[in-house]
Amino acid sequence: MLSIVPPMTHKKPDNASEENLFLKAVSDVNRLTKSNQVELRPAPAAPKLRPVEADETDSAPDMLSDSGEIEKVMADTVLSYCQTGIQNRLFRRLRQGKLEITEELDLHGLNLKQAKQVLLDFIQLAYPVEGCCVRIIHGKNNRSRSGEIAVMKQYVNHWLIQHPRVLAFHSAQLRDGGTGSLYAILKR
Known part of the structure; x- marks a missing residue:
């Protein structure tokens, strides 16, 4: 004989019993003390920008001196400079390219006055990523008589040593221009 069992019906608990179940489940939970809570800080105020002077928008200020004794530099002279505090390993990687x-x-085709201003603007605006460098092409003065001083190269050397943002520089590898260009690490 076959008996038929009616299906079990689940009775929905009322809201009061659900609330009781929840309260029973969390009854042994303790509130966090102030020291364990995360404090939400207000968003920082937007920085106040100072008005831009008319002469600042044109170009970077000329902070480099052309006076004093400028080291004579020949076309094939290897340029090298490193501030104290630069790691030897980083400078070695710079030298090796x-x-x-x-x-x-690229400063080709510029006179000294133009090159100086372009170089200042470039250093001011360049934003290399940490562990990276910039390349400055100054040329070797190959079109002049042999044995003559590479004027642009000697002034670039003189200016870069003076600039506070230049941490180190070295003549480039042959594949990147050799002694006609240089690698430089700039302060961020």
């Missing part, structure tokens, strides 16, 4: 070049400046 193993740092990524993020920005480049």
Whole structure:
């Protein structure tokens, strides 16, 4: 004989019993003390920008001196400079051309006054990523008589040593222009 069992019906608990179940489940939970809570800080205020002077929008200020004794530099002279505090390993990688070049400046065809201003603007605006460098192409003065001083190269050397944002520089590897260009690490 076959008996038929009616299906079980689940009776929905009323809201009061659900609330009781929840309260029973969390009854042994303790509130966090103030020291364990995360404090939400207000968003920082937007920085106040100072008005831009008319002469600032044109170009970077000329902070480099052309006076004093400027080291004579020949076309094949290797340029090298490193501030104290730069790690030897980083400077070695710069010399070997193993740092990524993020920005480049070519000074060919400019006179000294133009080159100085373009170089200042470039250094002010360049933003290399940490561990990267910039390349500055100054040329070797090959069109002049042999044995003559590479004027642009000697002034670039003189200006870069003076600039507070230049941490180190070295003549480039042959594949990147050799002694006609250089790699530089700039302060961020």
